[in-house]
Amino acid sequence: MASSAHTLTPYVGWPDDPPSTSLQIDTMLRDISGIAEANLRTIGRTIEAVRVKPLFDREAFIQHYNAWLEASCFDSLPVHMRNHDSYRAIVQMGERIVPAIAAELRRNPSFLFLALEDITGHDPVPEDAYGNLKATVDAWLAWLRK
């Protein structure tokens, strides 16, 4: 925790007008980063310790998704599709992974909508869309936009 005994360096480089060139922006960001790192050192912290961590590991999600697609591509049984380590890993990522799932479904509709069912506990798919993957995914995407 920072103590009031520390003397921190303020950033005084704010221009009257917003920076408009990439050189101005780069210079400003470099200066701010340098001052932030110096201030963190003053209070005994590192930039790594305070860096905001991503909500989820996108690379891990894509690896699991591709592994699951390959493993389940000959299956029709939802229970088999769900019974896969990579599928379970995706579901365990919880609600934070929902936007990434939605992005993948928007790009290429697949049975990954099952993970949305398991994560959210909802099934917004109307009966007339059952069995139609595109309509099923569209129903999910519409529900997620609400």
Next chain:
Amino acid sequence: MHLVRKFPGLGEHPFEITSEPTRDYNCIAWAAGVNHQFWWPGVFWPKSVGKQETRENFVKAFGTKGYRVCDGPDPEEGYEKIALYELDGVPTHAAKLLPDGRWSSKLGSSNDIAHTLEALNGDQYGEPVLFLKRALQA
């Protein structure tokens, strides 16, 4: 090849890939003559049929398209046929008999293939346990 890794029998019996991969329909729909839906209990399933994954319910589902259980896979003049596969007592797959004596399967979300009846036997789908037939549609 990915297909042969999953279905070793395809390495021993001739087969032919007859469509691009698609998720628009699956094996049960394809065998029932439907190519715009994915038929499975819990996905799309005829309303009048129970949703448990039992042989009886699959027979009833095909029954909504006029199929009845028959004696075996041999071609019969004036009829089309379906083979129902099971693994550990649970339906997994269906194939339909082609006029040339081969069988046509939609492999999950993958390709359609034409194959011998035995070629898909194994850990993925098990083996054919039941056959159904209906009069050829006009």
